[in-house]
Amino acid sequence: MTTTQFNLSRNPFGKLILKNDAGEVFEGVSPVRAFPIQSPLSGISMVMNDGREVAWIDQLDDLGATERTLVLEELEGREFMPEISKIISVTSFALPCTWKVSTDRGETDFVLKGDEDIRRIGRTSLLITDNHGIQFLIRDMFEIDRHSRKILDRFL
Numbered sequence: 001m002t003t004t005q006f007n008l009s010r011n012p013f014g015k016l017i018l019k020n021d022a023g024e025v026f027e028g029v030s031p032v033r034a035f036p037i038q039s040p041l042s043g044i045s046m047v048m049n050d051g052r053e054v055a056w057i058d059q060l061d062d063l064g065a066t067e068r069t070l071v072l073e074e075l076e077g078r079e080f081m082p083e084i085s086k087i088i089s090v091t092s093f094a095l096p097c098t099w100k101v102s103t104d105r106g107e108t109d110f111v112l113k114g115d116e117d118i119r120r121i122g123r124t125s126l127l128i129t130d131n132h133g134i135q136f137l138i139r140d141m142f143e144i145d146r147h148s149r150k151i152l153d154r155f156l
Contacts, residue, residue, distance in 0.1 A: 005020065005021045006018050006019060006020045006021070006046075006055050006067070007019045007067070008066065008067045008070045008071070009070075010070070011027060015027060015028045016028065016029045016030065016070060016074060017029070018046055018054060018055060020054070020055060024054075026046075026048060026054045028048065028049055029046045029047065029048060029054060029055075030046070030047055030048075030049075030074060030078065031044050031045070031046055031047075031057075031071045031074050031075050032044065032045045032046075032047055033075070033079075036079065036081075037121050037122075037125055037127070037137060037139075038121070038122055038125070041059065041060040041061065042057075042058060042059045042060065043057075043058070044056075044057040044060060044071065044075075045057075057071070060072070080134070081135050081136070081137050082103035082104060082105045082108070082134075082136050082137070083103055083104045083136070083137045083138070083139055084101045084102070084103050084128070084136050084137065084138045084144075084148075085102050085103060085104065085144065086101065086102040086144065086145055086147075086148050087099060087100075087101050087144075087147070087148040087151045087152065088100040088101060088102060088107070090112075090151055093154050093155075095112060095113065095114050095115065096111050096112060096113045096114070096131070097111070097112055098110070098111050098112075099111075099112055099128075101136070103136065110130035110131070110132075110134065110136070111130055111131040112128065112130065112131075112155075113131050115155065117129045117130070118155055118156065121137075124139075124140040124141055124142055124143075125137065125138060125139055125140065125141070126138040126141055126152075138152075
């Protein structure tokens, strides 16, 4: 598939409007990532509320600055998955326990209920779900600091 050519704008209510090269206008489109964890900047589908795809983006960098900004704004508004950069501390190695972490959205605490709440995604990524269902991502468990890795090893 190749990136479909289109223009994006917002209506007065903040909904995305997509106009393709054929002159068709689609109001209320939403971007959906095909591979949100492993390849977040490629494979993005522009879909209608009913799930019908109206455009495809191979690489986000293929878009113009305006379209890229609008797609990223929309994705950020819909997706919430803080990325853990450091595990500061855990209250215990017995479960449940409270983790204090530093993320791309600031520091936070969360409760890890059980071992099953840490899932491997691919070879190096982890998805950690807290007691409220919020998912935290560790993109590469081998790239985080030594202290964080040591804590992770106790739970894996």
